[in-house]
Amino acid sequence: MDIGGSLAKVVFFEPNSKADGAEKKKRIVTKHDLTRNLSSDSDNSDADDNFEMLANYVLSNHYLGDNGIRDQRLEMHDQQFHGQSGTLHFIHFLTSRMDECFEFAKTFRLPDLSDVVCATGGGAYKYEGNCKEILGMKLRKYDELECLIKGIHYIYAHNPLSECYFWEGVTSDGSSPNARKVPYDFGDPYPYIVVNFGSGVSILAVQSPDEYYRVTGSSIGGGTFLGLCCLLTGCETFEEALRMAENGDSTKVDKLVRDIYGGSYDKFNLPGSTVAASFGHMMHENKRKQMSKSDLARAALVTITNNIGSIAMMTAHAQKIQRIVFVGNFLRTNDIAMKMLAHALNYWSQGTMKALFLEHEGYFGAVGALLKLSD
Numbered sequence: 102m103d104i105g106g107s108l109a110k111v112v113f114f115e116p117n118s119k120a121d122g123a124e125k126k127k128r129i130v131t132k133h134d135l136t137r138n139l140s141s142d143s144d145n146s147d148a149d150d151n152f153e154m155l156a157n158y159v160l161s162n163h164y165l166g167d168n169g170i171r172d173q174r175l176e177m178h179d180q181q182f183h184g185q186s187g188t189l190h191f192i193h194f195l196t197s198r199m200d201e202c203f204e205f206a207k208t209f210r211l212p213d214l215s216d217v218v219c220a221t222g223g224g225a226y227k228y229e230g231n232c233k234e235i236l237g238m239k240l241r242k243y244d245e246l247e248c249l250i251k252g253i254h255y256i257y258a259h260n261p262l263s264e265c266y267f268w269e270g271v272t273s274d275g276s277s278p279n280a281r282k283v284p285y286d287f288g289d290p291y292p293y294i295v296v297n298f299g300s301g302v303s304i305l306a307v308q309s310p311d312e313y314y315r316v317t318g319s320s321i322g323g324g325t326f327l328g329l330c331c332l333l334t335g336c337e338t339f340e341e342a343l344r345m346a347e348n349g350d351s352t353k354v355d356k357l358v359r360d361i362y363g364g365s366y367d368k369f370n371l372p373g374s375t376v377a378a379s380f381g382h383m384m385h386e387n388k389r390k391q392m393s394k395s396d397l398a399r400a401a402l403v404t405i406t407n408n409i410g411s412i413a414m415m416t417a418h419a420q421k422i423q424r425i426v427f428v429g430n431f432l433r434t435n436d437i438a439m440k441m442l443a444h445a446l447n448y449w450s451q452g453t454m455k456a457l458f459l460e461h462e463g464y465f466g467a468v469g470a471l472l473k474l475s476d
């Protein structure tokens with residue numbers, strides 16, 4: 102597990118089950134089946150039956166409970182782990198629901214089957230006591246940045262053809278309807294910068310598999326985006342915030358170079374469309390009357406994305422590194438932010454730097470923690 106400031110990520114390995122040489126068919130279990138089973142004979146059933154029921158529920162649903170998601174598109178088949186062949190699964194849910202997760206695991210008597218949970222992220226420390234108290238299980242804690250790097254290298258090595266990509270044909274505002282994802286060969290990656298765009302942001306320089314350091318970070322990250330959107334628009338979820346941003350126009354909120362110069366600022370090569378002051382129009386009453394909540398959501402997205410893009414680029418310059426890999430769940434289903442980062446890096450570095458992205462964007466820490474089982 103990787104228990105972060107916003108989301109808890111769970112990665113687990115499912116060994117291939119064989120019955121008489123054939124793949125055993127999984128039973129579909131709904132939330133209703135689960136509840137019925139538990140209310141009937143949970144005290145009498147044995148731990149293996151309970152676990153099979155839970156596993157079948159998890160594996161036959163995309164949405165788990167009221168906020169969990171199993172990312173089926175990211176599943177990795179035919180993986181070898183602890184001498185067995187099987188599938189890696191990827192799940193996330195809100196960290197604010199951790200205690201319910203422990204209660205759920207207790208109901209299904211997970212502690213009867215295993216006494217080890219490898220965990221990383223700040224929550225591994227914060228929830229250690231609750232895990233012990235509710236489940237009687239010990240969390241084995243690991244450093245989150247070490248797990249992140251370990252996870253990136255493992256996943257890339259096992260999914261080399263489609264894990265890493267960049268965006269081609271992007272425009273500055275992130276709309277770019279004709280942009281396309283292009284696979285990138287990350288086989289010889291060193292050195293590179295990793296920007297972990299989570300609730301907050303950490304930026305690391307990676308020189309080799311075991312040689313990396315945290316260069317800097319920012320408290321202005323995905324948590325800031327969601328927090329501001331909730332405040333400014335009344336939305337409740339990340340998905341809602343992104344939907345609003347997709348329909349918004351940030352130029353109604355931000356003051357651009359052309360709003361000040363009447364055009365571009367040529368001496369320093371600043372196009373008129375460059376943001377001069379994020380949220381700068383909001384000092385004027387008439388502008389406040391003209392904007393919508395979606396415009397505010399888009400402006401929040403643009404502000405936070407550009408700010409991190411700029412810090413990432415300065416870090417890369419200072420470290421003399423050209424490749425920047427962006428990970429973290431802020432990028433989850435967030436094509437606008439990825440395209441903006443791709444455009445900004447390419448434009449401001451005059452094509453010398455590339456923004457790279459990884460398909461398993463927010464799961465690398467949890468993968469690294471799982472790999473610790475083998476250490």
Ligand code: ADP
Pocket residue numbers: 104105106107108109222298299300301322323324325326327338339340428429430431432433463
């Ligand atoms: P952390 O480890 O700090 O939780 P993540 O890499 O998981 O960091 O990213 C968290 C960020 O991802 C949130 O701040 C938010 O911007 C974004 N996000 C993506 N999906 C969700 C979601 N379903 N709920 C909340 N935030 C989400």
